[in-house]
Amino acid sequence: xxxxxxxxxxxxxxxxxxxxxxxxxxxxxxxxxxxxxxxxxxxxxxxxxxxxxxxxxxxxxxxxxxxxxxxxxxxxxxxxxxxxxxxxxxxxxxxxxxxxxxxxxxxxxxxxxxxxxxxxxxxxxxxxxxxxxxxxxxxxxxxxxxxxxxxxxxxxxxxxxxxxxxxxxxxxxxxxxxxxxxxxxxxxxxxxxxxxxxxxxxxxxxxxxxxxxxxxxxxxxxxxxxxxxxxxxxxxxxxxxxxxxxxxxxxxxxxxxxxxxxxxxxxxxxxxxxxxxxxxxxxxxxxxxxxxxxxxxxxxxxxxxxxxxxxxxxxxxxxxxxxxxxxxxxxxxxxxxxxxxxxxxxxxxxxxxxxxxxxxxxxxxxxxxxxxxxxxxxxxxxxxxxxxxxxxxxxxxxxxxxxxxxxxxxxxxxxxxxxxxxxxxxxxxxxxxxxxxxxxxxxxxxxxxxxxxxxxxxxxxxxxxxxxxxxxxxxxxxxxxxxxxxxxxxxx
Numbered sequence: 001x002x003x004x005x006x007x008x009x010x011x012x013x014x015x016x017x018x019x020x021x022x023x024x025x026x027x028x029x030x031x032x033x034x035x036x037x038x039x040x041x042x043x044x045x046x047x048x049x050x051x052x053x054x055x056x057x058x059x060x061x062x063x064x065x066x067x068x069x070x071x072x073x074x075x076x077x078x079x080x081x082x083x084x085x086x087x088x089x090x091x092x093x094x095x096x097x098x099x100x101x102x103x104x105x106x107x108x109x110x111x112x113x114x115x116x117x118x119x120x121x122x123x124x125x126x127x128x129x130x131x132x133x134x135x136x137x138x139x140x141x142x143x144x145x146x147x148x149x150x151x152x153x154x155x156x157x158x159x160x161x162x163x164x165x166x167x168x169x170x171x172x173x174x175x176x177x178x179x180x181x182x183x184x185x186x187x188x189x190x191x192x193x194x195x196x197x198x199x200x201x202x203x204x205x206x207x208x209x210x211x212x213x214x215x216x217x218x219x220x221x222x223x224x225x226x227x228x229x230x231x232x233x234x235x236x237x238x239x240x241x242x243x244x245x246x247x248x249x250x251x252x253x254x255x256x257x258x259x260x261x262x263x264x265x266x267x268x269x270x271x272x273x274x275x276x277x278x279x280x281x282x283x284x285x286x287x288x289x290x291x292x293x294x295x296x297x298x299x300x301x302x303x304x305x306x307x308x309x310x311x312x313x314x315x316x317x318x319x320x321x322x323x324x325x326x327x328x329x330x331x332x333x334x335x336x337x338x339x340x341x342x343x344x345x346x347x348x349x350x351x352x353x354x355x356x357x358x359x360x361x362x363x364x365x366x367x368x369x370x371x372x373x374x375x376x377x378x379x380x381x382x383x384x385x386x387x388x389x390x391x392x393x394x395x396x397x398x399x400x401x402x403x404x405x406x407x408x409x410x411x412x413x414x415x416x417x418x419x420x421x422x423x424x425x426x427x428x429x430x431x432x433x434x435x436x437x438x439x440x441x442x443x444x445x446x447x448x449x450x451x452x453x454x455x456x457x458x459x460x461x462x463x464x465x466x467x468x469x470x471x472x473x474x475x476x477x478x479x480x481x482x483x484x485x486x487x488x489x490x491x492x
Contacts, residue, residue: 001336001359001438005492006041006211007034008392009444010056010456011069012098015472019091019103023195024071026472028202033475035206037483038492042203043211043291043441045392045456045466049144051221054100054466055457057293058219060144063136063282065192068107074195080114097467115187122190129190135278136223137189138182143223145181146174154221156239165238166226196286204288211338211441212287214280216294217244217260225261231268231275232261242303245311246343255302255311256459262303265320273320273327280328284335292358295339296349298324325356338386357384359439364432365390365400368415370407377415378435387437389428389446392456396445397425399452425449426486433490440492447483448474 014021014030021027034042048059049066056066072086089106092099119126130137143155150158162170175182203210218224220240229238244260268276283290299321304314328337339358341349353360362385367376374380381387389397401409401424412418418427425446432440445454445468457465 003438003490003492004040005433005440005442005487006039006043007037007444007447008043008388008441009470010045010392010466011047011066012045012056012466013444013456013469015095015470015474016071017091018072018086019106020068020098020100021469022069022071023192023199024073027071027199030475031199031203031206031208033480034208036477036480038487039483040207040492041209041211041289041439041441044213044287046213046215047286050100050466051219053462054098056213056466057215059215059222060147060219061136061140061223062215062218062279063133064140064189064223065196067111067188067192068103069195070111070188070191071195072110075114075191078118080118081110085110085113095471096469098469100467111188111191112184114191115184118191119183119187122187126187126190129193130186133189136227136282137186139227140189140223141182141185142171142175142178143226144185145178148181149174149178155226156220166229200286209288210286211289211291212283213291214283214293216292216297217258217262220259220261228275231264233264234261240306242314243306244297245302245304245314247302247314247316248312249344252460253312255304255314257304257308257311262301265318269320269323273324276324277327277331280332284332289336289338291338291340293340294343295341295353295358295360296343296345299346299349299352321352322355325352328356342391359384359386359437361385361391362387362435362437363390363394364388364428365394365397365404368404368408368412370405370411378431378437381435381437383436383438385437386439386441387432387435388440389432389442392443393459395452395455396443396450397428398446398449399455401425402452423449430486433486433492444470444475447479 012021014026016022016024016026046056046059047066047069048056048061049064050056051058051060072081075081076083076086089110090102091106092102146158146163155164158164160170163174200210225232233241235241240261242262244258244262246256248255280290298319300316301319302311302314303317304311337358339353339356339360341353341360362376362381364376367374395403412428416427416431418424429442429446432442454468456468
């Protein structure tokens, strides 16, 4: 990989008149902005359909696309909607924030109109799409149809125990009973992929590659777990026996209880990881690069008994380790995979990362602890690394400068030569650009000079996250020129 730079921006954060970012004109404009700014990568958050809590890391499917991202204007151009239909719903009042309630209430009713007009017209193309994605699409479409029928309850709470446990007769019954909704959710995936493919081709034409985020765990309330219970550590009623989390540390006395079901790694390894192979293949077909979240969980993972009130009672269990990494190398030779190696990193995790050859992550906001010499300081980087200003779980640079220990800020000032004339935040951006790491990625909020109100996620806060949006015109030619000069200065 040559030296390069990119920007982290969720699709949901793009401006649009429809309450949330989409794969429409603003996405193409952002690709143009990236190209003008000399950026070679657009890193996104996961693009799957979101569940309760609005987190892109809690999705109804590890394979599907988010129907919210289907652009109404492109549907108008395709003859599937009218401009009046697209403009009539209430999409929210604040262009800076996604109103997920308003989007949820209006989006599917609008997309139903597109389905009614497009299904018969596109039936042959949809049939080919379904065949290509038969390993997951049929299960996902039935799963969503069932959720709609049962009032969006989690599948573990569906009143029919036979369909909850996927008895063959129940699957056949409900597939026939809910045929229209099954076709509807199938068609939405066709529309998403159709719009995605055109956008990705445009980005490639402009010299911009996409980085997709691949969460290591999937949500319990997902088609993945419902359709593949044998791949997870579940009991006879398909309820988890253990769930995911991380142990207590200096910041959280109880640890973090994530609650995702944990894979039956032994069974997966014995089978050669075919489900994971399919998942990675889907990710690398959709994106040019995959960021593998929670890499340390491949070496060993924290398993918490299901129903435990906190993660403190968990224990370390061995992950799939080198066998999993070898599968990725064997099945996807030459692919660009980033290892998210943050958190509690042991020598064993470091050895697995070295064996993989994947670039790990370095985060500038973690670099300047006045009490310690951090491996996140640029002079300690290996070249095979990706430097970030911060992740979606961190504040913006201005937010960090305001909330960090003043001694940490003083250390950053001394280390990077920060000064008010340049802007302290731009000095940190300069430090990342100038690092030896082959790839540097900054949050768009940092280039826009936004404070902590633009933060994407506050871990531990179950509500109010994932809402920030860019305003029209903020990705300006002047900003692109400033970023381009900084990028060129450090030969990225």
